Amino acid sequence: MELKSTKSRNEILSLLKKQSAPIAASEIFKKLMSKKITLSTVYRTLEAFSKNGVVKKEVQQNGTAVYYLASNEHCHILECKNCHNTIRLKYCPYDNANDRIKKETNFLVDEENVVIYGLCKNCSKKK
Amino acid sequence: MELKSTKSRNEILSLLKKQSAPIAASEIFKKLMSKKITLSTVYRTLEAFSKNGVVKKEVQQNGTAVYYLASNEHCHILECKNCHNTIRLKYCPYDNANDRIKKETNFLVDEENVVIYGLCKNCSKKK
DNA sequence: CTAAGTGCAAAAACTTTGCAACACA
DNA sequence: TGTGTTGCAAAGTTTTTGCACTTAG
Numbered sequence: 001m002e003l004k005s006t007k008s009r010n011e012i013l014s015l016l017k018k019q020s021a022p023i024a025a026s027e028i029f030k031k032l033m034s035k036k037i038t039l040s041t042v043y044r045t046l047e048a049f050s051k052n053g054v055v056k057k058e059v060q061q062n063g064t065a066v067y068y069l070a071s072n073e074h075c076h077i078l079e080c081k082n083c084h085n086t087i088r089l090k091y092c093p094y095d096n097a098n099d100r101i102k103k104e105t106n107f108l109v110d111e112e113n114v115v116i117y118g119l120c121k122n123c124s125k126k127k
Numbered sequence: 128m129e130l131k132s133t134k135s136r137n138e139i140l141s142l143l144k145k146q147s148a149p150i151a152a153s154e155i156f157k158k159l160m161s162k163k164i165t166l167s168t169v170y171r172t173l174e175a176f177s178k179n180g181v182v183k184k185e186v187q188q189n190g191t192a193v194y195y196l197a198s199n200e201h202c203h204i205l206e207c208k209n210c211h212n213t214i215r216l217k218y219c220p221y222d223n224a225n226d227r228i229k230k231e232t233n234f235l236v237d238e239e240n241v242v243i244y245g246l247c248k249n250c251s252k253k254k
Numbered sequence: 255c256t257a258a259g260t261g262c263a264a265a266a267a268c269t270t271t272g273c274a275a276c277a278c279a
Numbered sequence: 280t281g282t283g284t285t286g287c288a289a290a291g292t293t294t295t296t297g298c299a300c301t302t303a304g
Binding site for chain 2: 058063065080081087089093094096097098100101105107108109113117118119120121
C-alpha cells in the first residue's frame, strides 16, 4: 500500500486539518464539491488514510461514520445531542477506567468513543 | 403509545431476556424465523420497546445497531475485537470520569458505549 | 369498534465494488 | 511503463416507510 499523493488526497487531507471535530464523508464531499471529487474517492481516500494511520474513523450512534486526523495527542470531544455544540477535552477521561479494567480483567480497551454524547450546560438546564 | 401485547412482541421480549449480550435486529429475526415474524416487525417492535424504555439501542462501530433489555442495573460489556468473546462488567468504569467531566465542563454525559471494544487477555498476548 | 400492530414490497441512507480510463513515481 | 487512483454506475447493507389487512383491548 503505497499511498500516492494526488490532488484529491491533498484536498481531503488539508480539509481534515482544518476541522476541529470529526467529519463525515458526505460533509467532506460537499465541502469539496467545487474540486470535483467523487464520493467514492472520498470513501476510498479515507479508507487508505485509515489503513495508513493518518486518520481515524468512528461510527456515531446514528450509524454514520466520521473521520478525524490521528493527531499525536489523544483527545476527546463532547458533543451535545441537543444543540450539537462541541467541547474539546484536553485529557482522556477514561484513562483510569481503562487501567482498572486492564488490572481486573486483563482486557485491553483500544477503541474508545472519541466523541462523547450528552447535554451541554445550557441544554441540560432547559430540560 | 399504548404498547399492546402481541405474539410477536412476546417472542421478541422473551428472546431478549435470554441474551447475555446485546443482539442485532437481524439476529433476532433469524432466531425467530420459525415464528414467522417479519424483519420490519422486529425493527418496529424494537423501536416501540426503545421508546417505552424497555430496551436500549446501541450502534456498534461496524454501523449496525444492537439492542438489549434496559435492566435496572447499568452495566457494561467488554467485547474482544479479535475473538468476539464478551466479559460482563458489574460496575460502571466511567462513573468517575463522567463526574469529572460534569464538574469541569457542566457537560452531562448520557450516552456511553455499553459495549466496550478491545482485546481480551488471550488475544492481546498473541499480538 | 378502533387504535395499534403486521406483512409485503418499495425506498432510503450510507458505504462498497467492478471496470475502464487515468495519473503519479 | 506500471501500479495505484479515480469516475461512474451499479450493487450491498441495514433500516425505514406506505398501505392495506389484521388484531388486541
